[in-house]
Amino acid sequence: MLQGIGASPGYGIGKAIIIEDANLDYSSVKYSGAQEEKDRLYKAVEQFNEETREMAEGLKKSAGEKEAEILEGHITMLADPFMLSQMEENIDSGAVAEAAVDTVCTMFYDMFAAIEDEMMRQRASDVKDIKDTLIKILLGVKSIDISAVAKDSILIANDFTPSMTSQINGDNVAAIITEVGGVTSHSAILARAMGIPASLSAPNCMNVIQNGDMLIVDGFKGKVYINPSDDEINEFRQKQKVYLEEKEGLKVYFNKKTVTKSGLVKKVYGNIGKPDDAQNVIQNGGEGIGLFRTEFLFMDRDHEPTEEEQFEAYSTVAKTMDGKEVIIRTLDIGGDKAIDYLKIGREDNPFLGFRAIRYCLKNKELYKKQIRSILRAACFGDIKIMLPLVTCLEEVRQAKELIAECEQELENEGIKYRKAPLGVMIETPSAAIISDLLAKEVEFFSIGTNDLTGYTMAVDRGNANVSHLYDVFQPSVLRAIEMTIKNAKAAGIMVGMCGEAAANELLIPKLVEWGLDEFSVTPSSILKTRKTICECE
Ligand code: PEP
Ligand code: MG
Numbered sequence: 001m002l003q004g005i006g007a008s009p010g011y012g013i014g015k016a017i018i019i020e021d022a023n024l025d026y027s028s029v030k031y032s033g034a035q036e037e038k039d040r041l042y043k044a045v046e047q048f049n050e051e052t053r054e055m056a057e058g059l060k061k062s063a064g065e066k067e068a069e070i071l072e073g074h075i076t077m078l079a080d081p082f083m084l085s086q087m088e089e090n091i092d093s094g095a096v097a098e099a100a101v102d103t104v105c106t107m108f109y110d111m112f113a114a115i116e117d118e119m120m121r122q123r124a125s126d127v128k129d130i131k132d133t134l135i136k137i138l139l140g141v142k143s144i145d146i147s148a149v150a151k152d153s154i155l156i157a158n159d160f161t162p163s164m165t166s167q168i169n170g171d172n173v174a175a176i177i178t179e180v181g182g183v184t185s186h187s188a189i190l191a192r193a194m195g196i197p198a199s200l201s202a203p204n205c206m207n208v209i210q211n212g213d214m215l216i217v218d219g220f221k222g223k224v225y226i227n228p229s230d231d232e233i234n235e236f237r238q239k240q241k242v243y244l245e246e247k248e249g250l251k252v253y254f255n256k257k258t259v260t261k262s263g264l265v266k267k268v269y270g271n272i273g274k275p276d277d278a279q280n281v282i283q284n285g286g287e288g289i290g291l292f293r294t295e296f297l298f299m300d301r302d303h304e305p306t307e308e309e310q311f312e313a314y315s316t317v318a319k320t321m322d323g324k325e326v327i328i329r330t331l332d333i334g335g336d337k338a339i340d341y342l343k344i345g346r347e348d349n350p351f352l353g354f355r356a357i358r359y360c361l362k363n364k365e366l367y368k369k370q371i372r373s374i375l376r377a378a379c380f381g382d383i384k385i386m387l388p389l390v391t392c393l394e395e396v397r398q399a400k401e402l403i404a405e406c407e408q409e410l411e412n413e414g415i416k417y418r419k420a421p422l423g424v425m426i427e428t429p430s431a432a433i434i435s436d437l438l439a440k441e442v443e444f445f446s447i448g449t450n451d452l453t454g455y456t457m458a459v460d461r462g463n464a465n466v467s468h469l470y471d472v473f474q475p476s477v478l479r480a481i482e483m484t485i486k487n488a489k490a491a492g493i494m495v496g497m498c499g500e501a502a503a504n505e506l507l508i509p510k511l512v513e514w515g516l517d518e519f520s521v522t523p524s525s526i527l528k529t530r531k532t533i534c535e536c537e
Contacts, residue, residue: 004202006222008191012175014152026098063193105131129161175217288325290520291498310373318381356389378418427451439491449499
């Protein structure tokens, strides 16, 4: 069994087809003169544009408009006069067209790959895709025709570039497996858009799996079973059947409003961790984003993101959501989310320690950078700010002062911004108990049941000896939830829930009865949550 990252839900059962990287060795190509090489280059660019346009058209139908834009972006990138003039210069100094493409694209690739930003890294992979395709055209290399693979094929590659993915026929491809890439890579986004199960970053999969091997791919857990037993195949066929039936049944909820039988209008939003996830919310029928966990922008790097990087991330989400509400939670680090360079230091009780808003209010420069970038991004959509782990009124008041300070600074600097409504997470017993007072300070609540359950029951859910106490249905937790909703309603403010419990089928009827307005869940749970709400009285 191989353990990859579950990047696109579903189960795929079928035969392995390994897609080897094409041989792009151009060392034997002879220089045929500057003009001839330039003619070859421009002919190849023309063919590239034509083929890419066709692929984008195909992708529009199989995955959607937004996905096709990735490929259309390749044409735009290649139309960059600087890129082409650099290639011409290379040719003038004696390089064959293939080498010119290689050198210039590699230069752009290195430039994008060096920037520590997810979006820029994606650009780097776009440039690599452009380079490989152009060199293939120049060399006349025919790659394996992915669109013609047999039914129930499982494709394995180092990575699926957008141009490769665009050729995938969802009727024949049962799953994809890659050696690199994560949930936000192009391969993942496109696989999800096409509904193809995917396990990405499956270690050494190109070597461990042989052409023709029978495989099962669990796109939820990222597991790949190689030559499974008949019992395993039957078990997964059954799981697949249940999953597909349920998925089919949920389709009718895609364009439906979230309205209960008695006519109460609710909202189902998605939770995200990275800007690209916003696409996933749209693709799953989300009406907005109820929780953007911004700490993910601070992870997997060795210094904090700049104001510009954060502005780019938040405004990208706002643009993707096209006017739909986006609730951005300010940095929620500490506890189980340690970030070395923030130097929180070792603590005996990190969950009760220097974390989230407590850390941010003591590190004003860092916090202000985040607030400024959110206020600036608010010009591009309906953005709201949400404070994590609030326990007392003073924290909210201090945060408000900082926000006002940031607004004043932006005003003085002549930088465009918009005021963003402020809300708090109710995820500590203290916040729930003073929710009547907090409601007078802010414009909305979002109940974080993941932490609220832990703190109310005084239980560390990672500790197996006490995990039976980690239960949202404990009367104390339910009372904290009910009280919070009632206090929000009494004050006339909006109240949502962004903890995992918002998708709990058994809890949803109670939440509806108490008056919860918004349910923010993992994108793949959006339609099921809407269905459950629509079935409530
Ligand atoms: C929560 O605590 O319920 C919550 C949504 O926050 P996180 O899971 O990010 O701690
Ligand atoms: Mg929390």
